[in-house]
Amino acid sequence: MAVERALISVFDKTGIAEFAKRLAALRIEILSTGGTAKLLRDAGVAVRDVAEFTGWPEMLGGRVKTLHPKVHAGLLFRRNHAEDKKEAGEHGIAPIDLVAVNLYPFEATAAKASFSAEELIENIDIGGPALLRSAAKNFASVTVVTDSQDYERVAAELESSRETSLVTRLELARKVYATTSRYDGMITMELERLSAAAGRVELGAKPLLPEVEESDLQLGYSGLRPKLVPPGGKGYADFVITRDPAVPQAIHLVGMESPGLTAAPAIAAHVAKMVEETMD
DSSP: OOOOEEEEEOSSOTTHHHHHHHHHHTTOEEEEOHHHHHHHHHTTOOOEEHHHHHTOOOBGGGTBSSOSHHHHHHHHSOTTOHHHHHHHHHTTOOOOOEEEEOOOOHHHHHTSSSOOHHHHHHTOOSHHHHHHHHHHHTTTTOEEEOOGGGHHHHHHHHHHHSSOOHHHHHHHHHHHHHHHHHHHHHHHHHHTTEEEETTEEEEOOOOSSOOOOGGGEEEETTEEEESOOOTTOOOOTTOEEEEOSSOTTOEEEEOTTOOGGGGHHHHHHHHHHHHHHHHO
16 A cells, blocks of 8 residues: 555664655655754755644644644554544545654653653653554555654555565564553553652662562462462462582573562562572
């Protein structure tokens, strides 16, 4: 399916101007926002503002730019689905066939020596992950690029046939969900640093490890595992901590579904005691 329209909105602008120029040379309409749109215009690329495309301005200090039905319906409607096509036509939804987006640098912000709770929160990207997930869900028709290393591959395919292969679109969609999953995981961990009291949110020190006591663990038929098992879950029955019968100084820690970071401090304490007993 030929690419007619692309939406480009990136924080890391590495290689984006050259990529956009190659798209523009194929007469692909380019939608963009804010700093990305300015960069592309300065590079001589014709750009249509997303605000013009949607008929709705950017607002709330940039918090809302692309969160609009015309954008997400343009990404999500199934091109080979008669009812979707009918609804898109009725509501004036134009297809968006390619998305190039990368996210606010939340990880870099969290790694800084000093920053505020507000700064941390403002670097949580909302529109970017939403665009990526919408485009990736409809990979049957939409190409989604979140890594500048993929610009060359995508541009070359478009220059060859005006479309990308389904194989490429699927691979890029997988990369998107890996990216957004990791991004959400980082946010979840960093928000543990926040506390709310007296109507204010404060940022605390970053803990090295979650606080889990050894008493939170119990021995099972297969070794040591957390007492708290998710509702309806099978637990962590394959996690094993045991001495090697032939070499008592060797301690085996094995688990395909290990308790993970949550129980790590308690497990470390337990193993440390086993080592001390061996040394006595």
